[in-house]
Amino acid sequence: EVQLLESGGGLVQPGGSLRLSCAASGFTLTNYAMSWVRQAPGKGLEWVSLISDTGTFIKYADSVRGRFTISRDTSRNTLFLQMSSLRAEDSAIYYCARDFSAGVGYIHYFGSWGQGDLVTVSS
Amino acid sequence: ETVMTQSPATLSLSPGDSATLSCRASQSVSNSRLAWYQQKPGQAPRLLIYAATTRATGVPARFSGSESGAVFTLTINSLQSEDFAVYYCQQYNDWPLSFGGGTKVQIK
Numbered sequence: 001e002v003q004l005l006e007s008g009g010g011l012v013q014p015g016g017s018l019r020l021s022c023a024a025s026g027f028t029l030t031n032y033a034m035s036w037v038r039q040a041p042g043k044g045l046e047w048v049s050l051i052s053d054t055g056t057f058i059k060y061a062d063s064v065r066g067r068f069t070i071s072r073d074t075s076r077n078t079l080f081l082q083m084s085s086l087r088a089e090d091s092a093i094y095y096c097a098r099d100f101s102a103g104v105g106y107i108h109y110f111g112s113w114g115q116g117d118l119v120t121v122s123s
Numbered sequence: 124e125t126v127m128t129q130s131p132a133t134l135s136l137s138p139g140d141s142a143t144l145s146c147r148a149s150q151s152v153s154n155s156r157l158a159w160y161q162q163k164p165g166q167a168p169r170l171l172i173y174a175a176t177t178r179a180t181g182v183p184a185r186f187s188g189s190e191s192g193a194v195f196t197l198t199i200n201s202l203q204s205e206d207f208a209v210y211y212c213q214q215y216n217d218w219p220l221s222f223g224g225g226t227k228v229q230i231k
C-alpha cells in the first residue's frame with residue numbers, strides 16, 4: 001500500500017525557514033516523480049515543486065523559486081522541501097504527491113497524496 | 124503559463140441530479156493532458172479522471188470527463204451524498220503545472 005506521511009510543519013516567523021519531510025512507503029522514490037502541492041486556508045490547490053524519478057529534473061512555481069528547494073534521500077525513501085525567506089502568503093497545508101505513473105516523463109498528475117502538513121507563517 | 128478557469132464556483136444540487144462542471148484552459152492543452160480531482164473537507168484530493176476522459180481505478184462510472192477544444196467538462200450523473208465536495212481540474216501539458224480554482228458541489 002502506498003503511503004505518504006508529511007512532517008515538519010508548524011508556526012514560523014516571516015523570513016524564517018522550515019524543512020518539510022515526506023516519508024514514502026509502499027514504493028520507491030527512484031521510480032516516480034514527486035511533487036509538493038499546497039493549499040492556503042479555504043483556497044484552492046497550488047503546485048509548488050517537482051523532482052523527477054531520476055532526481056535530475058527539478059521544477060518550481062514562480063512564487064517559490066529561489067526560496068524553496070526540493071530534494072530527496074533515496075536511502076530513506078524520503079522527500080524534502082526546504083523553505084526559506086518565508087512569507088505570510090506561504091501559509092498553507094503542504095501535500096506531497098506522487099505521480100500516477102512510474103517513469104513516464106512529462107506526464108505529471110497525482111495518484112497518491114499525503115494527508116498534508118500545515119505551515120503557518122506569522123509573527 | 125496555462126491558466127485554468129473553472130465554472131461555476133458553486134453548484135447547488137439535490138441528490139439524484141446531474142452535475143456539469145467546466146474547466147477552460149487559457150491556451151491549448153495538448154494530448155488531453157487534463158486531470159480532475161475530488162476533495163472533501165479535511166481530506167487530501169483524490170484523482171478521479173486523467174487524460175481528460177479516463178477514470179482512475181475505483182472511480183464510479185457516474186463520473187465522466189469530456190473535452191471540446193480548450194474546454195474540459197466533468198459530468199457527475201445521479202449525484203450521491205458522497206459526491207458533494209470540491210472538484211479541481213489540473214493541466215499537465217506545460218510548466219508550471221496548474222490547477223483550476225475549484226467548483227464546490229453542495230447540497231441544495
